[in-house]
Amino acid sequence: MRRRLISSTLAVVLVVIAVFGLSLVVVETRTIESSAKDGVQSEAVRLVGIVENRILAGEPVDAKSLNPQIAEDRYAVVRVPGRPEVHLGGHPRGKVISSVQDGDHGESVTVAEPRSVVSEQIGRTLLVILAVALLAVLAAVALAVRQARRLASPLTDLAETAERLGSGDPRPRHRRYGVPELDRIADVLDASAERIGRMLTAERRLAADASHQLRTPLTALSMRLEEIVATADDQDTVKEEATIALGQVERLTDVVQRLLTNSRDPRTGSAVDFDLDEVIKQQIEEWRPAYQAEGRSMGLSGTRGLRAVGTPGAVAQVVATLIENSLMHGSGTVTLHTRVTGNQAVVEVSDDGPGVPSDLGARVFERTVSGRNSTGLGLAVARDLAEADGGRLELLQQRPPVFALFLAQEMPPHPRREQIVI
Template structure:
């Protein structure tokens, strides 16, 4: 852009000099010629040339002003367009179309803004996902906590109330860890070391936690399979994944829920199934996608899948009649 301005200014000056300088040079040469030949009309000719110079000077000023305006428009118009698009970007409207001009500096700024718009779009999407994830991941432990508090309010047995209160405290602590984990996931990108956790302890805790909810629905949860399994996963993530499957079965399934744990090569598989009518084939292929739901937010299974992947595992739908979900996790080294 600097070179463009320099060339435009030089061209304007050259035009002005030619328009003004040429008549002046002619006037000077004519004056000397007339004096040398003794013509008495030399002064009249000089006056005529002076008037001509003044007129041409005004013309030169007009031409220079027009050239300057045109050069200014060539720069100002794309700059104004770029400023308008940047203003939209500042208003968190991340759809930015790059501006293409003949000015390298403006094109470079436009490309930078386009990249920033893409970053902003991803950031906004992450913020929306974080809000959705937070609402869903907090809702599940809050639901279980509410059920426990209702049990306490209806009980007159001090021993039972004390046991339920301790479970409530554990659930509140888990809820706190869920919040802390959500905040870490929203900020961090590093791959943390995945710890080893006792699958038996997590399943036993969840069976006790969900017992009142299933009892209210006149249903039960059966945990079976191999024991003393150690898996590589965050205990809170593992609990959240299986809680999502239990909650999904409580809402959409029927009969007894069976949770079976077993080894499969280097992996540990946790299968969750119930005696319900199953899953509609129309949504089975998309059941782990966000907003795919038969009721609710449509986030639970998508979040559970994401949590499984973040721990090096995977969550799959193995069957639809009856519904059968399988969580695959790596077994902890030396656990066999």
């Protein structure tokens, strides 16, 4: 920006100098030439008067008496009828400016001045004009640099403020720069920072309150399920279902606890090294009855024995969201495929359904965006959970749909591959 301001100011000054400078050169040149002609003519008129007076007084008209009457850089010829010509001054070389004046008694005087004298005067004038123009350019550059610093520094500071605001630091800076337009932008940024700060505070308070309120009923529900498991020794089905429900409650409790922790300090992480196969196995066991009720099946393939880095409860929630999304919107067999790419473990969830509509492909992870009458929050929340521990959730293919969860991983020495159909 500084370069643009300096360049634009300098361009304006150069245009002004070019327009007015050329006009001034033309005017001064004509003025000097006109003044030279007037001077030669005045000199001729004066010499004619002197010659005429000497003739009337009977005095001699010669070079000795007339030389003191003419300037050093001029040349004159005096002609008197019946007398020889009188030459005054040195004969000029080259082009001259001359004037001829006649007297009342037939005498005439021719006065000439070398054009080089006029050219020298014009040259000196041009040098003066050029020096003034150069000073004007230097002054303009100095002024442009000063103005550029005055404007560029506040703009850089405002950009840093906006960047801080976008990176999650909503503290207002309360800096002003003495420029009304820039101060207005600073006012807007400070007001926005204060609003964002209030919104973040309210959001964290809401998350903390909700998490705190959910912990108590979840604890009570967990205790009731534990009692059911303890008293259902002779009813294997009831015990199995209660055990599964207890596992779900424990994972939900972990998620609530994580929300509560993040609401207090968003920078606190809970990522650990865990067995990715165990999480996937739990999700298949939990969702298998729902798929069987719909007449559908679940398949598991790919690399086994993988370990990943993340929050097990959050990863389970992400996988559960993808499986539920396939149950609601997909069809046929849903397949969970695990693989390794680079230093990441990947969990792919796909089915035989029609896939994601073309108009929703780029927006499928946005909140409130849904292909049906659902809330549109599931995939958005799942992506946030994945990114919270350094992973990512992506739509690799729209038709048939393939969603992939990427997690940092630790590769075992000898992973094995197998195909399992459930």
